[in-house]
Amino acid sequence: MKVAIRDDDTCYFTPPEALERVYHDVWDAVPVCLATVPFAIGYERAGIPREHWHSGAAFPLERNADLTAALKTLIAARRATISLHGCTHQDFPDGFEFQAARDPERRVRDGLRHLRDTLGAAISVFVPPHNALSRRGLAAVGKAGLNILGSFLSFRPSMRPWDRRTLANWWRVRRFRRATGRMKSDRFVYPYVLRYARHAEFGCHSLIPGTTLEELTAGFDEARRVGGDFCLATHYWEVDDRMKQVLLRVLDHASRFADVRFVAAEELFA
Numbered sequence: 001m002k003v004a005i006r007d008d009d010t011c012y013f014t015p016p017e018a019l020e021r022v023y024h025d026v027w028d029a030v031p032v033c034l035a036t037v038p039f040a041i042g043y044e045r046a047g048i049p050r051e052h053w054h055s056g057a058a059f060p061l062e063r064n065a066d067l068t069a070a071l072k073t074l075i076a077a078r079r080a081t082i083s084l085h086g087c088t089h090q091d092f093p094d095g096f097e098f099q100a101a102r103d104p105e106r107r108v109r110d111g112l113r114h115l116r117d118t119l120g121a122a123i124s125v126f127v128p129p130h131n132a133l134s135r136r137g138l139a140a141v142g143k144a145g146l147n148i149l150g151s152f153l154s155f156r157p158s159m160r161p162w163d164r165r166t167l168a169n170w171w172r173v174r175r176f177r178r179a180t181g182r183m184k185s186d187r188f189v190y191p192y193v194l195r196y197a198r199h200a201e202f203g204c205h206s207l208i209p210g211t212t213l214e215e216l217t218a219g220f221d222e223a224r225r226v227g228g229d230f231c232l233a234t235h236y237w238e239v240d241d242r243m244k245q246v247l248l249r250v251l252d253h254a255s256r257f258a259d260v261r262f263v264a265a266e267e268l269f270a
């Protein structure tokens, strides 16, 4: 069984110490997939200076030299991998970036180029800002050949571009939902990789304020029982002492099983 960690929102506004604070005692054992924003535009959240919440100004990652140096060191030490987390992560009046932007194709292209040029990192995974993807956003990401790590991705064929595997995947998810006694409205994380014609998708379990250890271990145990894999997703900027304890205890729970391998999130798709 593969177990991975994804952490969202590394960007120009991220002090390297903020990542160190959360992961210093984690990433030697479990590499962290840092879902990174190449040209961050501010929005309302902790860790982004208030004057940039609505300034609309874009901050290229390369302008934070301390951070890019730290990221390169982390990548070289295999403590971290880099995935693409939108292009600007900006919120539009009518939706999140990969729902509402009119040019998702360009955003994928420019974002990838900037991360590859700035960090020299191999990038094979896309994490949608706010886990939100329109049909066109999904098509743009799939066309670039990037795999998607999401949480609560929609599997409805009407919500996604059609390819030769769409229908079979929809049936797989539906069968799993029925076999586990879930209603259509119940949110759940499908514990296997879904492979489409040009990309693959995998769902993560979110660790946010309020998430309990029991919820996460139940998700892990279910994935384990059915022969699936498990990825935890969180945001370094909201990890407090309580969330950190939950994180450590989930990893501790997972490490009790001899067949569990802690991997970089990219390996979930191998």
Ligand SMILES: [Zn+2]
Pocket: 008, 009, 085, 089, 128, 129, 130
């Ligand atoms: Zn984000």
